[in-house]
Amino acid sequence: MNYTTKEPATLSPAPSASVLDEHAKGWRKKLGQSLLVLLIIFVASWHVGLLNFNTLANGVPAIGTLIGESLPPDFTNVASWVSPLIDTLAMSIAGTAIAVTLSVPLAFLAARNTSPHPVVFQVTRTLLNGLRSVPELIMGIIFVAAVGFGALPGVLALGLHSIGMVGKFFAEAIEHVDEAPVEAADAAGATRLQVLYHAVLPQVLPQFADVSIYRWEYNFRASTVMGMVGAGGIGFELMGSLRIMQYQEVSAILIVILLMVTVVDSLSGRLRKKFK
Incomplete structure (x- = not known):
């Protein structure tokens, strides 16, 4: 009775170093683009005074006063x-x-x-x-x-x-x-x-x-x-x-x-x- 020997299954080759390098390069590129967008947002917010928290805090009482004067709504007309x-x-x-x-x-x-x-x-x-x-x-x-x-x-x-x-x-x-x-x-x-x-x-x-x-x-x-x-x-x-x-x-x-x-x-x- 003949027995045929099975060859061991070959494992798929590990990803090459070039593929990993390309993946890392793409990830670093996306990270750099994201940081650039965040920097632009930060500069624009600073330029228009959105990060001036003292001015924003001083405006809160005025907004509260305006809301108080708007209540209750007048539907007479x-x-x-x-x-x-x-x-x-x-x-x-x-x-x-x-x-x-x-x-x-x-x-x-x-x-x-x-x-x-x-x-x-x-x-x-x-x-x-x-x-x-x-x-x-x-x-x-x-x-x-x-x-x-x-x-x-x-x-x-x-x-x-x-x-x-x-x-x-x-x-x-x-x-x-x-x-x-x-x-x-x-x-x-x-x-x-x-x-x-x-x-x-x-x-x-x-x-x-x-x-x-x-x-x-x-x-x-x-x-x-x-x-x-x-x-x-x-x-x-x-x-x-x-x-x-x-x-x-x-x-x-x-x-x-x-x-x-x-x-x-x-x-x-x-x-x-x-x-x-």
């Missing part, structure tokens, strides 16, 4: 805030609608895979960067000077500023589409517009909807600030109460704004679930 709240809500909806409507074509021009020419790509990207770099508050001041007081300058400011951000997010979503449907549409002889409509747009619609709803949520918060520069809405009422130092009324308006923001957040969350 709550009925007169309904119309400004409606203006604020309408301002956010109209501004978001303007932004989404204009951002869709601009996004296709600003995406690398759908832009018709590199020059068009660069010009559109520069336009989006320019709109995004000007704060909506500055735009609000400009439009108030141009068209007068009211909700219209707020709508224009929110809409134009939002184009810069919404268009950027839309363009990035387009750049990350799956190329397989696009190639299939091209192979079937579809025109350029047909490819965009049938192969690209269906893939990015959920992202477009999510960004649009989030931007509406943001614009509602921003529209409360727009009223402080004369663009109407509940922010105008808030600024009026601050000017005459009616802090109890200010706290009441802030509570109303908080409740409205909570409602808008809840509604936007439900809308986002429907589009997923």
Whole structure:
């Protein structure tokens, strides 16, 4: 009877020294980057006085006094805030609608895979960067000077500023589409517009909807600030109460704004679930 001898199982070779060295080098690089970020944060905090604990401690009593003067909230004029709240809500909806409507074509021009020419790509990207770099508050001041007081300058400011951000997010979503449907549409002889409509747009619609709803949520918060520069809405009422130092009324308006923001957040969350 023949017995076959089994050779002992060979052990997998230990990691080479070069692999360990590369791992240690990568770890040291990440540690150095983290320390650099922490250093930048420390320098920035020191520059703006965030680390000046004496100043912060001296400001605590003043904050306590201000809070004391704001309590209890005064809701005597709550009925007169309904119309400004409606203006604020309408301002956010109209501004978001303007932004989404204009951002869709601009996004296709600003995406690398759908832009018709590199020059068009660069010009559109520069336009989006320019709109995004000007704060909506500055735009609000400009439009108030141009068209007068009211909700219209707020709508224009929110809409134009939002184009810069919404268009950027839309363009990035387009750049990350799956190329397989696009190639299939091209192979079937579809025109350029047909490819965009049938192969690209269906893939990015959920992202477009999510960004649009989030931007509406943001614009509602921003529209409360727009009223402080004369663009109407509940922010105008808030600024009026601050000017005459009616802090109890200010706290009441802030509570109303908080409740409205909570409602808008809840509604936007439900809308986002429907589009997923």
